[in-house]
Amino acid sequence: MLKKSDTRNYRNTRLLSYPPPKNARTFVEDKRPEKMLGKGSKLYSIARLKCPRCHEGDLFVNNSLLSWRKMSEMLPNCPVCQQVYEPEPGYYYGAMFVSYALTAGPTLAVVGLMMLFSQEITLWMFIGALLVSLLLFLPAIFKLSRAIWINIFIGYDPTAAASPQARGH
Numbered sequence: 001m002l003k004k005s006d007t008r009n010y011r012n013t014r015l016l017s018y019p020p021p022k023n024a025r026t027f028v029e030d031k032r033p034e035k036m037l038g039k040g041s042k043l044y045s046i047a048r049l050k051c052p053r054c055h056e057g058d059l060f061v062n063n064s065l066l067s068w069r070k071m072s073e074m075l076p077n078c079p080v081c082q083q084v085y086e087p088e089p090g091y092y093y094g095a096m097f098v099s100y101a102l103t104a105g106p107t108l109a110v111v112g113l114m115m116l117f118s119q120e121i122t123l124w125m126f127i128g129a130l131l132v133s134l135l136l137f138l139p140a141i142f143k144l145s146r147a148i149w150i151n152i153f154i155g156y157d158p159t160a161a162a163s164p165q166a167r168g169h
């Protein structure tokens with residue numbers, strides 16, 4: 001077990017060695033559980049809607065998962081490392097299929113709730129479940145599917161924040 005002071009020292013070491021040395025990949029590939037959601041993991045970039053390359057700049061004008069305000073407005077590029085977020089027109093076409101998959105989860109959860117109270121699920125009940133989950137989760141589904149999509153093509157670069165460079169891929 002790490003003591004709290006150990007963790008602090010570990011963090012300080014990371015800060016002092018910035019930009020990371022050539023063997024920094026050992027840190028990126030560190031698969032200990034507490035690092036699963038840490039910077040350097042794609043889950044971090046997706047869950048926090050951060051730039052897939054530097055994991056620091058926001059992806060969206062309004063980076064909240066629940067808010068409908070300016071829901072679909074993406075920044076043109078990363079404010080920190082200058083990564084271009086839409087390298088070509090129609091880049092996010094495939095993200096649509098990711099969003100279908102993401103819609104299934106909440107919809108099935110609402111259907112599951114309905115089954116607790118009703119003997120049978122009619123088509124209209126299913127459509128209702130779909131509408132309720134879209135109403136609640138559309139901003140999250142839209143943003144997460146784009147974040148997943150861009151993370152498929154662009155990987156984490158620990159040196160990106162220190163050396164901003166406009167890049168498409």
Ligand SMILES: [Zn+2]
Binds near residue numbers: 053054
């Ligand atoms: Zn960036």
